[in-house]
Amino acid sequence: MKPPLFEYCAPRTLKDAVAMLAGDPGAMVLAGGQSLIPAMNMRLASPARLVDIQHVDGLKGISIENGRIVVRAMTRHRELELDEAVFRANPLIREAMAHVAHVPIRNRGTVVGSICHADAAAEMPMVLLATGGSVVPEGPRGRREVAAQEFFQFHMTTTREPDEIVVEAHFPVLPEGAGWAFEEFTRRHGDYAIAAVAAIVEPSAGRVSLAACGVASRPVRLEASEQILAGAELTPERIKAAAEAATDAVSAPDDMHATNAYRRHLLSALVRRAVVKAASRAK
């Protein structure tokens, strides 16, 4: 399990990085490498060129501006997880982060990298979706912003163009008074989710945001459940109805870790638990 040969580029500026990425149709971005390198070691990925963005100016760090947590491309999972300002701004992120693999992986892997990798069972893409966040790809045609809802297309497929580098991910700050919860089930600690749910309950707006991963070919918003809960009192009956409605979001076929029927049952339980917990934290 050794990676295939590639051309290695280590640009210092974003302009160079974009040019190097655009310069070879087989080029890929290397950030933390925690998803890409295993795929290369297994020879499931053979990029002709790797553009290592770790030395690119301006791609490090986190800032909170205009109600958004701006996570730049080289921000490691662990950095975001431990950031106290981020925790105050949106505690859902830390709660979800505890489920992302293990600390040594989180020390190297980047949040934006995980979002671009877009595994259908991964936590961070789903949290971006749940919070109504967005990403900022930059390419030869310039910079654009894409909502999470439009970004994730399919398992490991996004609307990022091959010559674009996602330079930032934006996680909205949790609205004042909102409650949050992240519920996940894995067979083994740290693995990709069999199913996971993020819930944000905003009593003042009468809104409940729900997203799930592990259950379909991409992270999904549980819109049917959201509608049941919108503007209503979160009674046990209503929550139960919302939890049952969530099962229709499960499109994953039977696989080695879970049957479709079990995933539906599981998702329903996780939705109920997440909504109850989020509601209990709402003010």
Add this chain to the structure above:
Amino acid sequence: MNRGTIRPRLPATSIDPKAAVALTVNGEKVSAEVSVRMLLSDFLRHELGLTGTHVGCEHGVCGACTVMIDGVSARSCLTFAVQASGAEVRTIESVAAEDGGLHPLQEAFRDCHALQCGYCTPGMIMNILSNLESDRPMDLSEEGIRDMLSGNLCRCTGYQNIVAAVRQAADAMAAR
């Protein structure tokens, strides 16, 4: 083989394109020309002869190859040596004293019979050590320790004695 047979003419090492790397390993400055695709695990083991870092899966699940990069634990099998250029890397070889005297964590492993075949041990130690040396307080509850160890597979011990060793080491280091 017949003693008269001419051996095939082959280079002694990789014929890949090389890149220069310069990093600090266990406090020593190291610079080398390495294949761009060489994994840090292979670089440490086969270029530097630091064979204490073991390779168990090469896809990031088993943790046997765990080292510290810039003070935090990381999988050396999921890092290209070129990515570590400029970094400070620490391996198991740096943990014991110069004279071979064991670190309290290593002592604790021995006291608690926390290793059997010893293959996962260096990765375990580096992961635990990164926590013991961190400014962040460790959660020394049973659940907290197991959570910290999760990410390093051991096939021999059943983990229980490793949990005990972590507790002993944390106590010993707190007492120092």
Add this chain to the structure above:
Amino acid sequence: MSTRAFGARVQRNIDPQLLRGEGSFVDDIPLAGALHVAFVRSPFARARINAIDISAAAAHPGVAAVYTCDTIGELDREMPLLIPHPSMKDARTQRPLARGDAYYVGQTVAMVVAVDRYTAEDAAALVDVDYDPLDVEIELEKAILDEAPLVHETHPNNVAAHFVQVSGHPDKAIAGAEHVTRVKVRVDRSTAAPMECRAVAATFDRVTGELTVWDGTQAPISVRGGLASILKLDEDKVRVIAPHVGGGFGQKVLLFYPDELLVPYAAMQLGRPVKYIEDRRENFVGSSQERTQIHTIELYAKKTGEVVALRDSFLHDTGAFIPYGIAIAQVASTSIAGPYRIPNIWVEFTAVYTPTVPITPYRGCGRPQACFAIERAMDQLADELGLDRFEIRRRNLIADAEFPVLRDGLLFADGLAVSLDSGQYGKALEMLAERLDVDNFAAEQEKARREGKHLGLGMAFYVEGTGLGPYEGGHIKIHPITGKVYVNTGLTSQGQGHDTVFAQIVADQLGVKVEDVILVEGDTKAFDWGVATFASRAAVVSGNAIHKSALIVRQKTLTAAANMLEADIGDIELRDGAAWVKGTDRAVPLAAIATATNPLRYAFNEAAKAATQFAPASRHDGPALAEGQHPGLEATDYYSPACATWAYGVHGAILEVDPELCSVKVKRYVCIHDCGNMINPMIVEGQVMGGIAQGIGGAMYERIEFDSDGNLVNANFVDFLVPYATEVPQVEILHLETPSPLNPLGVKGVGEAGCIPVGAVIASGVEDALRPFGAGRFHQVPLTPSMIHAALAAA
């Protein structure tokens, strides 16, 4: 040494080295200029190979050679059948590189040798193999049907072996039975997954003609013999070393894996050291696996619960080849009656070829399957008769006074009739009941249920035939310079702590510190008589051989010391690295005795100078060595067990099932076990805890998944779920020590014990927890959340 080392919790000699990262595993051995191997493996479970084009690979820069079956000379042959048995006809074994046909995904088809592994993998991808894929049937029960495609044309219905064993008079007993319980159970395929994958490195010195092979094997002596035979080398010119080995669990004993022959061959052909370091994916698709068996077991009982007869018929998946013969199925069939008296047994198995990775023993070797069958059946029998699960066992366990219990007609893997030699089965059961507070559990369970928590109690008993022959040896020598004691034996360690437990045995006899006993094993130049490490046999067989040798060296030392100290031999005691005249301060160090017993006249060190202070070590006239006398303090002896010695134990757990998540949390896990006298309880507990962790894997997590085409779809640690610390429970261990009556040390094996009953414990506990839901029975492991969900949904 005033305290006895045997039985003490002695720290391990090997640990500091391993802890400092100074181990020497195969890939750590520096071999300048080594070439590296990558294999081309079959992507099809069953295929005709029409042609192999190596030209692009051979021309790839950095490639030294590309081998196929046509270019490996003498090696192009079927590899040996290790244990022949009349129940097998024309047993099929693998070729090092496929010729004509491929029989499983992962089978080696060509071997690339290149400057490094990266380049070798590049070139392996360039080997162009023209395959015609053939139909396959992977599912065991379908593979024996008439319409199933055949793995080997020579074997109709894919039957590799069929065997029936009978003990007592089952027909008669069945006719008189008042109740019958019938259970069909399945244990799925798993793999050992040692942390270090397999590895072989070889170097051939064409000046001396010596071939040296470093092999992460459990059986270096056998590998040496095989290599010398097949490569037509003088046995003395072949040295096989198993250095530090990162776990084995049975997977690392097979004669041969293709690489074990091909790597030395390539080193000889190419005149450069050659290394093959198996990677994790290859370990999944190329190294042997175990477990799939489907048992249909019937217990014939009286209304009282006394089981009078047992019938069991099972299918055993042997994979594409059967190199180990029927060993696993035989162990399963002879362990089927467990710890119970059951005097009448009929057991039949059919070993079935499937186009999958070959099957050889993995820790447990058929016992987990047999235990799962009998223990699940016992639980069901108890339910059907309205008895408690402990009570049904009380009524059937062999009583202490009944030992030995001969199961005439059941031949164990050593070819001898099963004879359970000793134990306190009843006491073990009561210890478990007490520790788990079984009497109060029902109330606790009821209380928890009212709070919405679903607790279950699971339990299972197991027996394990350990310490199989034929023999092992031990060589002991006291070094004349340092007085340190060197010990050799023929087997190898993969983490079991041989260097410490064998040292403990020797330390007591020679009065030295455990750390002054240095064990060298796994090196054919150090000792080359013996078998291998498997079947929980090292402590029993090598341990007793070393003990016997130690007694001889002790006697030699006492004799020489008495001469040197001019005292009566009965007044000599060995302690603190010296021989003392009891009750005095007169002593001679072991180093001096070892020097004095060697009639070499050079006094080149302190020990030699010290020796001159004493009388001669030997009192005889004539030549320096009397007739029959050997120089030094040294001996070699052997131990050959009369038959296996049977260890046993009983495990119980309290677990909680969450019917919403369909998850299982083990809240308490208690193990009562008895492996006879314990040499080092710390190491025994380590073996047991490690075994239980592997058992937890087999009970809930680890399942090798093949798709219907025979692709192993979870050949990685992402999807093959070896448990982390978060999945393995804390284990409470209670010891019983019933000495084995069969060997001088009174020991029994413990290596495999832990893993055997865990599947049955978990299934029993989940069943108990979900009883109020009417969720039915759990007769398959690993027991997954999806299975719990299906059971609840069907209730």
